Amino acid sequence: MTTPSVPLVPQHAELPHARPGPLTRPFWDGCAAGELRFQRCRACRNAQFPAAEVCRDCLGRDLAWERGAGTGTLYSWTVVHRPVTPAFEVPYAPAIVDLDEGYQMMTNLIGIAPEAITPDLPVEVEFHKTGDALYLPYFRPRATVS
Numbered sequence: 001m002t003t004p005s006v007p008l009v010p011q012h013a014e015l016p017h018a019r020p021g022p023l024t025r026p027f028w029d030g031c032a033a034g035e036l037r038f039q040r041c042r043a044c045r046n047a048q049f050p051a052a053e054v055c056r057d058c059l060g061r062d063l064a065w066e067r068g069a070g071t072g073t074l075y076s077w078t079v080v081h082r083p084v085t086p087a088f089e090v091p092y093a094p095a096i097v098d099l100d101e102g103y104q105m106m107t108n109l110i111g112i113a114p115e116a117i118t119p120d121l122p123v124e125v126e127f128h129k130t131g132d133a134l135y136l137p138y139f140r141p142r143a144t145v146s
């Protein structure tokens with residue numbers, strides 16, 4: 001299969017996804033406001049995502065939401081040509097990003113052609129609305145690297 005040399009784009013259709021609940025509502029509200037939010041443990045300072053009732057490092061329950069910078073580096077990715085469901089437009093690139101605050105997030109890459117993706121690529125978040133009004137965080141190559 002030939003990989004197209006056009007930049008990846010956000011999905012346009014309504015996608016299957018988790019519904020925001022009491023635990024995850026601050027994250028989804030942040031996405032709608034253009035903020036990438038994560039939890040930080042007040043006891044051990046561990047940054048974590050996705051949201052949980054307890055700290056994954058010390059099991060403490062004193063967790064607070066923080067706004068992240070939305071920047072990080074690419075840890076791993078794949079390029080999908082055969083979607084899990086017909087709702088997904090191909091190709092798309094699921095990815096794991098190392099956020100600068102010290103946690104990882106599963107996301108999708110946009111704004112780069114599949115063959116141009118490289119390990120440790122500096123990336124930044126960009127929010128796009130799905131078909132049903134939920135905003136999803138995508139990551140694209142960082143415009144300027146400090």
Ligand SMILES: [Zn+2]
Pocket residue numbers: 041042043044045046055056057058059060
């Ligand atoms: Zn902790």
